[in-house]
Amino acid sequence: MYRILLFAVLATIGIDARGAITTTIDFDDLSQSGDVATPLATYSFDGYTFDNDTASTLRFETYGDMHENYAGTTALSPKQVNSITTLSRSDTTEFDLISIDIARLSPSVNDPPTPVTFTDMTFIGVLAGGGTVTNKFTFTVNDNEFEELTFSGFSSVTSVSWGQNSPFHQFDNVVVQVTAVPEPTSLAFLAVGFGVMGVRRVRSKRFANALA
Incomplete structure (x- = not known):
């Protein structure tokens, strides 16, 4: 009892x-109607921040529900080739990265679309106690179709970074966890x-x- x-x-x-608090960052607060693409420099939610190392102010984009890149849910898309996206806590404290949904953004030249081999994507976490942890994913998805990536060893990290080559991608449902204080x-x-x-x-x- x-x-x-x-x-x-x-x-x-x-x-x-x-003793942990789990947060799913789903970008629903950025949802919009119509055939529109809205630029963002950074994005913050519930103590977490997404940033990008490009010098351009057009670092990310979100799409309206009628845009060709809309995949059924509001997501965040890095806009520069060879750029690095970084997720961290706004107060620089450590956290755990559990999973993230990734989708190939560029439309396929095939009609109807056929599966394509997505660019290998490597995630690097900076450990709070020193050192780094790396997970590499290679996966096949249809155009604008999300696939969940589940991480191993990304506990007590202070930041997580990943790069973007062509084709571009978008991400959604970032599941993170922090020890409760x-x-x-x-x-x-x-x-x-x-x-x-x-x-x-x-x-x-x-x-x-x-x-x-």
Whole structure:
């Protein structure tokens, strides 16, 4: 009973049983209607930031739901060949990268579209304790069709970077995780939860002693 109560308190303040907060960055706040392409220099969400090393202010683009590159969901697309995209925490703290959805952006010359071999994509994570971790993916997708990439070893990283060659790509549903550090309000909720547990234990003990 006490364990269930503790889990309920943790859930109330957004912490899972392992003390981690999982976030899915889906770019839905950038959704738009029509045949439009909107440029972005950077993008930030829930403490995470995407940046690009190109000198151009046109670093990323998002597409409206009638654009030829729209793949059924709002995504972020790097716009410069040979550019490096970097994901990091805005406060420079460490995080875990769990998975990301990637789609080949350039339209196929085939009609109807046929599967194409997507450019190999390498992700490099900078570990908080020093050193790096690398995952390389080679996959086959249809034009504007997302494929989920799941990472191994990308725990406690301070940043993750990946490059872009032709053809271009777009990405969506970036799943990241950070160890929870409760704010004062959250700690107050936790204290209340433990207090309730303590009161219940005391009452149970007194009741047991009364029956003895």
